[in-house]
Amino acid sequence: MGGKLSIAFSALAIMMGAVLSTGAAPTFAQGNPSQVRAGVVSPQPARFRVENGRGLLVKTWINGSGPYIFAIDTGAGSNLIAERVAHEARLAVNTTPTTIVGGLTGGRTSTNRAAVINQIALGDRNNVLPSSKQTALIVSLPPALDGILDPTEAFAPYGYSIDIPNELIQVFQGNLQGRQPPPGGAIVPWVRRSDGNRPFVRLRDNRIALLDTGSGFGLAVSERDAVIIGSNHPRSGAVSTRDIGGGSISSRRVAPTTVSIGELELRGVPTDILFGVERDAPVILGRDALRPFKITFDPRRRLIEFDPAVNR
Numbered sequence: 366m367g368g369k370l371s372i373a374f375s376a377l378a379i380m381m382g383a384v385l386s387t388g389a390a391p392t393f394a395q396g397n398p399s400q401v402r403a404g405v406v407s408p409q410p411a412r413f414r415v416e417n418g419r420g421l422l423v424k425t426w427i428n429g430s431g432p433y434i435f436a437i438d439t440g441a442g443s444n445l446i447a448e449r450v451a452h453e454a455r456l457a458v459n460t461t462p463t464t465i466v467g468g469l470t471g472g473r474t475s476t477n478r479a480a481v482i483n484q485i486a487l488g489d490r491n492n493v494l495p496s497s498k499q500t501a502l503i504v505s506l507p508p509a510l511d512g513i514l515d516p517t518e519a520f521a522p523y524g525y526s527i528d529i530p531n532e533l534i535q536v537f538q539g540n541l542q543g544r545q546p547p548p549g550g551a552i553v554p555w556v557r558r559s560d561g562n563r564p565f566v567r568l569r570d571n572r573i574a575l576l577d578t579g580s581g582f583g584l585a586v587s588e589r590d591a592v593i594i595g596s597n598h599p600r601s602g603a604v605s606t607r608d609i610g611g612g613s614i615s616s617r618r619v620a621p622t623t624v625s626i627g628e629l630e631l632r633g634v635p636t637d638i639l640f641g642v643e644r645d646a647p648v649i650l651g652r653d654a655l656r657p658f659k660i661t662f663d664p665r666r667r668l669i670e671f672d673p674a675v676n677r
Contacts, residue, residue: 407536409488411423411424411533413532418581419509421534423487425485425512426487427484430455436510436513439527440580442563443502444519445515446511451503457481458503459479459500479501481500513579522665523537526659529652530656541663541668549673553671554669555668564662574647575649578651583634583650583651584624585616586638618638619638
């Protein structure tokens with residue numbers, strides 16, 4: 366295809382369909398970057414809100430400008446920002462090699478522009494992340510969404526935790542290596558594929574699954590892999606939406622199943638069959654599967670911790 370491939374998976378497929386139907390547009394407040402406190406090493410946890418169909422939404426300041434509404438999406442593969450936000454925040458824009466941005470389907474869109482971000486703050490304009498200068502691909506997004514925050518990129522080189530029950534995201538500067546798993550939880554290897562740093566885990570049946578906080582799915586598999594789930598009967602009609610590349614996806618929720626990740630066994634996991642996705646689309650563990658956990662991502666040791674909400 367002549368360009369770098371950045372796959373923004375089901376997080377964008379499901380969320381894009383939802384926000385397109387809201388008709389609501391965020392309000393913008395122009396900030397002054399010179400007034401923003403710099404050099405914060407350990408930012409406070411930032412609160413996000415969980416909205417069905419839209420994801421984990423966090424107030425975000427970019428180079429002191431904001432607040433904007435970004436969706437926290439561990440499955441995105443890179444930070445994405447709307448054209449209007451790059452303009453509002455007066456971001457420097459670089460021409461880059463063409464990047465192909467796609468979703469779970471064969472639909473593709475491309476961009477050759479990236480905005481330079483010197484500072485990201487979450488939850489509060491002074492709650493600045495300790496990450497260094499980074500970029501965000503400029504893409505077309507619905508009016509109700511200003512950007513996609515890939516926390517693996519945004520918090521780099523540090524780790525981070527996403528506490529879905531308590532609706533908090535924060536930097537993680539500790540070490541999961543050698544740490545005892547939390548009661549009822551697990552610490553498992555962070556499986557990396559050749560196409561980036563998205564967080565995959567290995568299931569006990571040896572399948573590789575993407576942890577995707579941007580997706581409203583539970584355990585999601587393509588129709589070709591649905592035989593693994595067994596003779597589950599549909600629990601709902603098919604739901605259709607489009608991914609960021611313009612491709613159409615249908616999903617059908619079936620009976621819950623059991624999923625094992627290392628020593629962690631999840632029972633009654635909501636399960637979705639996906640239609641119209643690419644042949645190599647990954648197995649997905651979306652928000653409906655991850656909802657009970659605080660999940661800590663340690664990119665330096667390539668480990669991921671699952672801590673059940675009952676421990677807090």
